[in-house]
Amino acid sequence: MELPPFKTKMVEPLTMRTRKEREGLIKKAGYNLFFINSADVMIDFLTDSGTGAMSENQWAALMQGDESYAGSSSFIRFKKAVQKVLGFPFVIPTHQGRGAESVFNTVLLNDGDSVTGNSPFDTTRAHIENRGSKIIDVTSGEAFSKKSLHGFKGNVNLKKLERVLIKNKTIRYVLLTITCNSVGGQPVSLENIRGVAKIAKKCSVPLFYDIARFAENSFFIKEREKRYRNWPISKIVLETMRHADGVLMSAKKDAIANMGGFIAMRDPLLYKKLAPQAILHEGFLNYGGMSGRDMETVAKGLYEGIEESYLRHRIEQARYLGESLHKAGVPVLRPIGGHAVYVNASEFLPHISWDRFPAHALAISLYIEGGIRGVEIGSLMEGRNPETGENRKARFELLRLAIPRRVYSREHFDYTIDVFKKIVKDKGRIKGMKFNYESPILRHFSSTFKLLS
Ligand code: F0G
Numbered sequence: 001m002e003l004p005p006f007k008t009k010m011v012e013p014l015t016m017r018t019r020k021e022r023e024g025l026i027k028k029a030g031y032n033l034f035f036i037n038s039a040d041v042m043i044d045f046l047t048d049s050g051t052g053a054m055s056e057n058q059w060a061a062l063m064q065g066d067e068s069y070a071g072s073s074s075f076i077r078f079k080k081a082v083q084k085v086l087g088f089p090f091v092i093p094t095h096q097g098r099g100a101e102s103v104f105n106t107v108l109l110n111d112g113d114s115v116t117g118n119s120p121f122d123t124t125r126a127h128i129e130n131r132g133s134k135i136i137d138v139t140s141g142e143a144f145s146k147k148s149l150h151g152f153k154g155n156v157n158l159k160k161l162e163r164v165l166i167k168n169k170t171i172r173y174v175l176l177t178i179t180c181n182s183v184g185g186q187p188v189s190l191e192n193i194r195g196v197a198k199i200a201k202k203c204s205v206p207l208f209y210d211i212a213r214f215a216e217n218s219f220f221i222k223e224r225e226k227r228y229r230n231w232p233i234s235k236i237v238l239e240t241m242r243h244a245d246g247v248l249m250s251a252k253k254d255a256i257a258n259m260g261g262f263i264a265m266r267d268p269l270l271y272k273k274l275a276p277q278a279i280l281h282e283g284f285l286n287y288g289g290m291s292g293r294d295m296e297t298v299a300k301g302l303y304e305g306i307e308e309s310y311l312r313h314r315i316e317q318a319r320y321l322g323e324s325l326h327k328a329g330v331p332v333l334r335p336i337g338g339h340a341v342y343v344n345a346s347e348f349l350p351h352i353s354w355d356r357f358p359a360h361a362l363a364i365s366l367y368i369e370g371g372i373r374g375v376e377i378g379s380l381m382e383g384r385n386p387e388t389g390e391n392r393k394a395r396f397e398l399l400r401l402a403i404p405r406r407v408y409s410r411e412h413f414d415y416t417i418d419v420f421k422k423i424v425k426d427k428g429r430i431k432g433m434k435f436n437y438e439s440p441i442l443r444h445f446s447s448t449f450k451l452l453s
Pocket of ligand 1: 048
């Protein structure tokens with residue numbers, strides 16, 4: 001067992017609800033977990049984004065927030081942390097990750113352009129498509145194999161990447177998402193990163209990363225790539241970043257802040273091009289939608305996020321939950337990723353067809369049974385084909401249990417495992433779902449459902 005490298009100073013009480021109360025609450029919420037109040041959730045695995053517990057140093061730094069519009073000392077400290085931890089000289093703050101995506105893609109992409117790389121996150125995809133551009137996904141085949149236990153399932157298929165870059169002249173940049181949230185929080189190896197960088201350079205296409213979970217990726221590199229076993233995480237991070245022209249960051253993840261983001265880069269000309277767009281949408285270049293105190297928490301969190309003892313404990317938490325569920329007969333994507341456990345619901349509930357949303361049905365059962373909230377990542381989230389109006393079938397029907405940073409302890413995970421064990425015994429009774437109201441866009445957030453009888 002990994003000893004948590006922290007202890008609790010302040011507590012946030014959980015409201016204990018009974019099973020009966022939860023049955024009523026979820027019915028009233030139209031069987032949509034986004035309509036459930038957090039006070040009615042006992043363990044919230046909805047996301048690891050902005051939900052982490054800040055340290056005493058972050059809270060102390062927050063009191064030093066300089067809220068000046070221009071030249072704030074909080075910005076100077078924030079920029080210094082980004083430069084030191086990641087090695088990029090130019091930094092544009094944004095209110096969160098998607099703010100960075102919006103500014104970046106508005107400047108880099110136009111109608112008919114393309115982007116290639118491993119599978120981007122939904123908001124990233126939406127921002128690219130919103131510019132009339134398309135994504136050519138070159139994630140390695142391992143990512144989609146249930147059997148493979150490859151240590152770096154977030155890797156790019158290098159041969160495919162090279163083919164795509166040679167054939168396609170509309171590609172404006174290569175984007176590597178590390179770790180790759182869309183394929184189970186799986187890491188990308190440094191060997192693969194080097195390969196990607198070499199090909200991108202040869203084809204004169206710039207390389208950018210989405211580094212929401214760069215620290216977790218670096219931990220996996222240390223753990224799984226022999227060459228780096230004795231390297232400190234800080235050095236692996238810099239070695240990773242060395243190959244990129246720039247990065248987009250949601251500071252709500254590996255910077256353990258509740259809000260924030262940024263774009264960091266090497267090229268002063270790119271900075272000049274992005275700056276006006278950033279001012280227009282995010283705010284002046286010294287705050288970009290963050291308050292001074294937010295920037296202070298990110299500055300501290302960037303250092304805390306790469307502490308090896310913290311990362312080891314965090315990765316072990318996900319692994320403990322995932323491997324215990326696997327042993328209890330719940331199929332999960334393996335190896336377990338960095339920030340979440342992904343339950344394969346179509347394998348767990350083979351009696352529910354994909355268009356009856358097995359992962360959503362499982363999410364509802366998990367809430368009723370134990371007050372635990374996860375999120376469906378499957379055909380419900382995938383939506384309909386805009387041309388044919390047909391439901392799109394996702395590659396996997398997954399229930400994601402994302403783990404907030406420094407929030408839950410072993411008892412919370414043991415409780416979760418016990419709830420799953422109860423569900424395993426009676427899983428045949430879980431029924432599929434159909435729409436009561438289907439929202440036309442991003443339907444998983446705001447649709448309501450009925451249980452099939
Ligand atoms: N990139 C990745 C890989 C992400 O996982 C997210 C958000 C973003 C970008 C967008 O950042 O939320 O700060 O605007 N992921 C969250 C999640 C929402 O639950 O996985 P944001």
